[in-house]
Amino acid sequence: MASTPTPDPAGPDTATPDPGTPDPGTPDTWDPQRYLAYADERGRPFVELVARIGAERPARVADLGCGPGNLTRLLAERWPAAYVTGVDASAAMIERAEADQQVDHPGIEWQLADAREWQPEAQLDVLVTNATLQWIPDHLALLPRLTGMLAPGGWFAMQVPGNFAEPSHTLRDEVAALPAFAEHTGTAQRPASHDAVDYLRALTALGLEADAWETTYLHVLRGPDAVFEWVRATGARPVLQALPDALRPAFEEEFKARLREAYPADEAGRVVLPFRRVFAVGRA
Incomplete structure (x- = not known):
């Protein structure tokens, strides 16, 4: 992406979101520009996940939830001879991917499809799904279908957030439960995930040679209400979009105030956001 730096495995220690990005206009939509405001921090787990894939010359690679x-x-870039497919259920995300398509990567195809329904044209040598499965209820039940897409010796790699007990999410739900908002937010989608051992057991039971682990990143953020800017693009997005336009500003102000108390900035304006991530890699 021309306007987005390539994630570095070490990652930067600061980032500032773009405050000028408008709110999404329709329910259950994604804002690519807002999501990319913390592209480096969001990219670090992907880089570390892919580093654990041992495929040398895969022919077909897919990124499910691209x-x-x-x-x-x-x-x-890692496998220049591979045919790479990027799949996402958001039309806005796919449009952004196509608009930013690099001429030096002609082998990438973008497809608009739900992860629960997408099927590759041929068996895959590598299937990556990064920060996607947490949006699918009971996604452990989806793993047999996903790993069944692999060719013999193929690799499956996944990463999901594991920070849903942190204030960034619990405070969202506390505010959403207030009488002024509850009737609108009660059915809004909430992401969820399992522990590393659950994914390890699930992949092993499917016959894969599996490895699973977790990492808690300490993201150092800058800017006004930095944690709110982070979560509004992902975990808080469905709740915010469920609110009528007239109520959303009041919700945001209450949520911001609670987040500022939970994640205080230091004298230099830096805020530390602990973020647990859960990883699993398996080979068929």
């Missing part, structure tokens, strides 16, 4: 495609292009 978002705006900036990380999918890292797959094409």
